[in-house]
Amino acid sequence: MKLLKFAILALFAGVLIYASNDLPYRGDPDNLMHAERSITDTPVKGNYFIQEAYNDARTPNMVTVVLGDYRSIDTFGEQVVIFTAGLITILVLRKQRRREE
Amino acid sequence: MKEQFQSPIVLLGSRLLSPYIMLFGWYVIIHGHYSPGGGFQGGALLAASVLLIRVAGGTRLSSLQLREVINTPMATLGVAIYFLTGVVAVLAGGFFLDYGQLPIPGLEAAWLRYYGILIIEVGIGLTVMAILIMIYDNMVKGEDHA
Numbered sequence: 001m002k003l004l005k006f007a008i009l010a011l012f013a014g015v016l017i018y019a020s021n022d023l024p025y026r027g028d029p030d031n032l033m034h035a036e037r038s039i040t041d042t043p044v045k046g047n048y049f050i051q052e053a054y055n056d057a058r059t060p061n062m063v064t065v066v067l068g069d070y071r072s073i074d075t076f077g078e079q080v081v082i083f084t085a086g087l088i089t090i091l092v093l094r095k096q097r098r099r100e101e
Numbered sequence: 102m103k104e105q106f107q108s109p110i111v112l113l114g115s116r117l118l119s120p121y122i123m124l125f126g127w128y129v130i131i132h133g134h135y136s137p138g139g140g141f142q143g144g145a146l147l148a149a150s151v152l153l154i155r156v157a158g159g160t161r162l163s164s165l166q167l168r169e170v171i172n173t174p175m176a177t178l179g180v181a182i183y184f185l186t187g188v189v190a191v192l193a194g195g196f197f198l199d200y201g202q203l204p205i206p207g208l209e210a211a212w213l214r215y216y217g218i219l220i221i222e223v224g225i226g227l228t229v230m231a232i233l234i235m236i237y238d239n240m241v242k243g244e245d246h247a
Binding site for chain 2: 055057058060064065067069072073075076080082083085086089093
């Protein structure tokens with residue numbers, strides 16, 4: 001049984017290594033995801049954020065611009081989710097204490 | 102947490118580390134425009150610096166640094182900072198969270214967006230810090246009475 005596990009792991013590793021041979025080189029400007037038009041010859045939306053992030057917000061880190069400006073309502077939702085999670089711990093853990101007393 | 106461990110070495114070490122972690126947390130928040138980081142990561146670091154004292158020093162000692170009552174108002178303040186930034190932009194004539202319309206005089210729209218992102222990152226950092234501390238405090242309190 002142990003042998004079977006190792007065989008499955010080795011097979012899976014082989015599949016992953018085989019697949020990794022087809023990955024594009026990192027940072028290559030000719031990659032498909034950096035092209036201005038996609039395979040189906042439609043304009044890629046992400047190009048706008050890469051090209052205009054600095055001009056729009058004077059911020060070199062384009063991840064921050066996308067997180068804080070272009071997708072700011074989404075980030076607000078994340079913050080509210082975290083806030084709600086904290087409030088839920090009050091409900092769950094403090095109610096337990098009241099039952100004990 | 103019935104037994105109180107008193108270890109001066111651990112307490113001294115965490116007292117030494119805690120201010121530097123908190124400083125680095127603020128650095129990560131404010132320098133998020135130029136390097137990896139931002140509100141969420143910096144808030145986690147701020148919470149780490151407070152939690153270090155809480156774990157090492159116990160409830161009585163750590164209440165000198167940051168009292169437990171402050172947690173909920175601080176988290177609400179963070180959400181309010183973010184939301185009010187959006188509302189102020191609406192009142193100034195733009196869309197919700199459109200930082201280019203913030204009423205700060207003497208700045209062009211691009212720099213207004215720069216400072217708008219900075220304001221909301223501080224809000225996120227405060228919320229994440231307060232919520233992480235709140236989760237720890239409530240867990241400890243639940244264990245005390247279980």
